[in-house]
Amino acid sequence: MIGKIMGYARVSSTEQNLDRQIEEFKKHVPEENIVTDKASGKNLDRSGYKALKGALGLRGGDTLVIMSLDRLSRNKADIKQELEYFKENNIRLMILDLPTSMIQVPDNQKWIVEMINNILIEVLSSMSEQERNTIRKRQKEGISVAKAKGKHLGRPCISYPDNWQQYYSQWKSNQITAKKMMEALNLKSTSFYKLAKQYQLNDKSS
Template identity: 30%
Template sequence: MIYGYARVSTKEQNLDRQLKQLLEIDCDKIYEEKISGATTERPELQNMLSDLQPGDKIIVTDLTRISRSTRDLFLLLDTIKEKGAALKSIKDTWLDMSEDNPYSAFLLTVMAGVNQLERDITKMRQKEGIAIAKEKGRYVGRVKKYHEKHAGMNHAIELYKAGKHTIKEISEITNVSKSALYRKLSEMKKAKIL
């Protein structure tokens, strides 16, 4: 069996580009999910790993889709190898674990290290940039999605006050997440506005 695995980090992102590439290479089954790749605790990834049989192959469009950390990538590779399966990346053409090729394993180690270094450098630069911006009084933090004039949130609060809908219904009507609405209502109750 050839399994495809497609992942994006947020619900706002779409999987179309990855799915198109995986369908073009005739995957027998494609596992897809919209979830952070920070850990391997992803339902569809785990389902795919449990379905693996000897001789199966996993195809990803690029390595960052299956893992965001070097450590997790190597743990995943060990699991895949133990099951007698292989991993292949479309973008990272040098990675094809379906052949017993020591160069592929070596390049995987090097490239995974380079990817990890890039992520670490980006995080370091981001922290440095924030520190400099704070010193200059220009750092305001992350912009709130649901600000005071957000039409969806304001409508959600109106519906809540009317008392005719559940939180789930309000969330569906206004497209405001339940957790954000609960937070806003909690803030309003603490401030004795509600």
């Protein structure tokens, strides 16, 4: 039994138009089998795509047609995951922007399709790894440059209010409560106790 052919079209927002993708799909897919989404490709959490893989969607022996790999997702790790899912479930992926994936082969030459899928997975894996390494390298370079310029990294430092010492002395001598001091200096409790601890340590070391 020959499996069904389905199409998946996606644009990133409701303002964008799906017509171009749908018109291209009609050359390969019955119109009633075209599933669409108007949603971001940052992850796979999309109603149309979930339905495509749900109870009434793709099965072993079926074919899925998409315009390009980024219609599945913008995330390379997600794309790799989906390619592996299709392979494991015997679902053929045909990509209109990738003519080699559109080759029709007889049953005794299905290894050609599998080879193409394996190459895609390998290429995407390499690209993802390279991208991760590049990001890490740029982060390290950015930190080094920032440190060389004397910039503080991490959470911003809390500075002492102008009249800190006056209120601090009153607080330490029990003339005012910590709450009153916080209100007077407009400090949150976490900032107040952090400054108090820091001030006390500096006072002991001086």
